Amino acid sequence: MGITERKEREKEQRREEIIAAAQKVFFEKGLQLATMDEIAEAAELSKGTLYLYYKSKEDLYLSVIMRGAEIMYEFFEKATATNEPVLKLISNLGDSYFEFFQKNRQYFRMLYFRDNPQLHKQVSQEVLQVCLEQDRRIWKLVIDLIQRAIDEGYLQKNIKPVQAAVILWSSSTALMQQIDRNDNYWQEQMGVNLEETLRLSNSLLLEAMMTDKGKLEYHSIVI
Amino acid sequence: MGITERKEREKEQRREEIIAAAQKVFFEKGLQLATMDEIAEAAELSKGTLYLYYKSKEDLYLSVIMRGAEIMYEFFEKATATNEPVLKLISNLGDSYFEFFQKNRQYFRMLYFRDNPQLHKQVSQEVLQVCLEQDRRIWKLVIDLIQRAIDEGYLQKNIKPVQAAVILWSSSTALMQQIDRNDNYWQEQMGVNLEETLRLSNSLLLEAMMTDKGKLEYHSIVI
Amino acid sequence: MGITERKEREKEQRREEIIAAAQKVFFEKGLQLATMDEIAEAAELSKGTLYLYYKSKEDLYLSVIMRGAEIMYEFFEKATATNEPVLKLISNLGDSYFEFFQKNRQYFRMLYFRDNPQLHKQVSQEVLQVCLEQDRRIWKLVIDLIQRAIDEGYLQKNIKPVQAAVILWSSSTALMQQIDRNDNYWQEQMGVNLEETLRLSNSLLLEAMMTDKGKLEYHSIVI
Amino acid sequence: MGITERKEREKEQRREEIIAAAQKVFFEKGLQLATMDEIAEAAELSKGTLYLYYKSKEDLYLSVIMRGAEIMYEFFEKATATNEPVLKLISNLGDSYFEFFQKNRQYFRMLYFRDNPQLHKQVSQEVLQVCLEQDRRIWKLVIDLIQRAIDEGYLQKNIKPVQAAVILWSSSTALMQQIDRNDNYWQEQMGVNLEETLRLSNSLLLEAMMTDKGKLEYHSIVI
DNA sequence: TATGAATGAGAGTTCATTCAT
């Protein structure tokens, strides 16, 4: 009986080893330039074995992405699991997104490459499902938090939580993409600190959505 | 001397023909899937000739992108060349960005694929220079407009125009990317209209940056 | 000792199960396209187990062929086991070959793929021996019958029975191969019915070998 | 003007070189075991170049087959172009088929592998067309000859020429296949000379189809 | 200037077979 379990565990572990190797190679080379040969070598396995565990290179790529999404989700969970006031939690969420970005730039990049139409051709349904589920979970976390802030009277009642989530999320992501790619340019050529800009952007948006009660609370938190 | 000029003109024209063909193919297939064979065929030229005018496939790709950027710039110029109040011009700018996006989705996509690290490997310095210059020109247009709005007392004095430009631009772009990729999802699964969301996002940000004078003016414009 | 026997019996049965599964897959896909994975799955066994019972894919293939040869032999035995006159038996033999062909096309095809040089590389001596033995048995049946017809004065004395057998067999086989592959073509494009052609061919050859006594007898049989 | 022609000629020549190399490799290894690498090496060209001239390995294979068919056709034409009596021409045709077989065994094998269902998957329409046309031409030659023999009163009027052609052709082919594969066996184990058997088979069939006038003529020819 | 034939490295993937358990 223990045998089946152990085998199962070993199999899972092997999958993890492959993912780890794939991650390493994808981080260095990106989807196109990475080769299955390299990944196999990094995993110290034969190429054939890779295909025993993953359907295709893209399948493998998406699996690595999912790992990144999982890590990101953990950042978010941790940031919003405290008993602090809801506006602080939202602020924490923004900070944790940035922290994730800084500590996992490669994952961040892959996550925003995911929607690239090049992908999704040779991906197993299973992986695709998990991927969608992960997405939903993350959005739910954000949306629920905003809903709570509305319910508690900190954000305006006429705000649609989904809409607010998309707005905050999109602008944060876009600014982090700028930081990732052109931080130096903006800092040195234009004299603008993008990290500060990101915080400003979030503040502006959030405040613009707040009730007076929210603003009061928010300023006491910030200070 | 007339001969030299004519030759120059013909050469430029040939470059344009190639770009037009490349655009067609890149629009249909994307960077990876497009082949130089297809482009050559579309241009009714031999593959070798392509390399006489462009250093590499990526060079060609970037040149097509630049065409898109040029078109975009023309949208912006037109939208901001009127005698309307500056806040209206900023609003127009936002609208014209969205209009460009809707009328030139393929170009829009390519523009935001530009920063992809996959590119930039085999690109000629010349093309790269032109590319940067174009970028600068567009940013200048946006920044100058915001500066003017500050100078005229419509936006808060403590706002850094560059920062404001980055914020507005990034969030607009991010939302249009969402529209491009997942409009249906948000509309049908989440009941949110992303175009409306984009406008809301821009309004929120802009208003958050306005002086009282600006808000007064803005509402009179909007209504 | 009963144990040894039972084990032996079980082993034989397992071999049969594997052959049955292999047959199914080979019928559907042919030698090249069939994979050991598919066969293992069809047999509800692991791939490794297949190799416990058969040396190679080709070994397995040849074993399936032998099954076909066995079935064919049974058709022949049945067709020639009656007390009818020997010329009738020869005629029956031809009919039974055609009947076998029609009811077992897949086997028929495999039998005539057997001599393909692609095979015979990785085949166990044991299987090869059995294969030759089967062959000999079938030829013997045909040759003996012809010998009997000569002895009984129905076929000409100067006919070598082996030669006659080869001639009759080869032309029958060749025509059935035509039927198998191009029946439609001959029927629709050329207006020729190949089944009728096969019977004609056999009649012509047989009659050409007959004595006058034979011809008399033959016509009384046919009518 | 001459340039285009020369280029055309060179291109054709290159195609021929490739075919020659492919033939060499296919003769040695057969379709499955031959690799494009080997063929490229034999042709002293790069693999890519092969694909410039031929769509796939199978396309190349079929092109080699067509070469064989062409050679065979030339044998037939030569054998039937004399002013000899028509029955002699038919006899010549049979002899020339055997001669082709003996001098071009490898081609013979390939020709009868052509109908193998494995093929015909990745073959260019162009090649397939030429292939069918060749087939038709050969059958026409045989059928016309038989028709002539009927018209001239040497073969029975009730014979359908197409049917006679199929019968003669099939049995000849089948016996040559036996010679190709098992000549030794029949000679040494069974004491039968298959070449003689082939001639006998053809004689028997032909005579069985003859009118009395034909038989008279035929015997005078044979002697 | 223009051609297009030639290149050749390398891609992803498959699968018969082996072998430790």
Added chain:
DNA sequence: AATGAATGAACTCTCATTCAT
């Protein structure tokens, strides 16, 4: 006896780029 994970060589085919003409 039975497993099935692992192998790894081999496969066909692609395509950006070069270069002789």
